[in-house]
Amino acid sequence: MKPVFTKILEGSEIATFATKEVCQPSFSTEFHFHRACQMTYIVQSEGKRIIGDSIDSYSTDELTFLGPDLPHVWHNDRSDRDSVQVSRSMALYIEPKLMVEVLGHLFKTHKIEAFLSASKRGLLFQGETKEQLKRKLEQMIHINYGIQKTILLLEIIELLITTDEYKCLSSPGYTHNYSSMDNDKIDRIFKFVFNNFTKEISLGEAATLANMSKHSFCRYFKSRTQKTFVQFVNEVRISESCRLIAENKLQITNIAFACGFNCLSNFNKIFRSIKGLTPSMYRAQIQT
Secondary structure (H helix, E strand, O other): OOEEEOOOOOOOOOEEEEEEEEEEEOOEEEEOOOOEEEEEEEEEOEEEEOOOOOOEEEEOOOOEEEOOOEEEEEEEHHHHHOOOOEEEEEEEEEOOHHHHHOOOOOOOHHHHHHHHHHHOOOOEEEEEEEEHHHHHHHHOOOOOOHHHHHHHHHHHHHHHHOOOOOEEOOOOOOOOOOOOOOOOOHHHHHHHHHHOOOOOHHHHHHHHOOOOOHHHHHHHHHHHHHOOOHHHHHHHHHHHHHHHHHHOOOHHHHHHHHHHOOOHHHHHHHHHHHHOOOHHHHHHHOOO
16 A cells, blocks of 8 residues: 555644544545644444554554654454444544644643654553543544633643553654655555455465566565565464454464464464464463
8 A cells, every 4th residue: 555645634724733533334545644643543443454564453442643654544354344333433633843833832842742753653552541532532523623622632642741551563763665656556455465365365466466577566565565575464464363362262273274374383483473472372461
């Protein structure tokens, strides 16, 4: 998926923040980025998400904060899209430079700037901080304008810069190599993998979809994603296996085959290389 630069706060040169609620059959947009920071709460949905170089599953009740120019996408699982339920999310967008400039007239902003720097890796919030953030975001969504909405924004900022209840998603020092000159080749490939990772996917299929030779496609994909195509497919599969292990309904062997692996030993090897522990150890860790 090519990340497309998107201007979020369109139509107002002085707007420092905006809120948005999405309620639709599915989340499946282009892999994109924008200058605005984005805090997103998943009210109802599950599927795969990419944030920077992080590939993982997401589900209902997840709250993330993404720094400026960080490529991202949420993509519903097919089973979720085919259900009668709709997908819902709430989001807060903040123009970081304008916010720092405005608040700089009131107090020192070094803590805010430090948080914004950390958020360039993408942050996943947990615990009581997540609960407070989602309550305040929901209140903001239902206020059209005025001082109260700005007060809630300041309360959210205070929570963000004073908590340690989050984990970083992308690798340290992650920077992307995407540009507006990219066409839709990667976009087609990402969606193809999301929808077909449970069965065998060949490099030839991917190259054909991109209308490139295998060699050219490998170089193109690696230069844009900083991963080989095989690494990308394996990370998508392992993210799904983690979700299934957490559900604790299937045996490890069944999970391996359900996620597109045709060899249990290969699944165990790849799982350990990505997660740092075996599938059985991962299940035991979750249960404890």
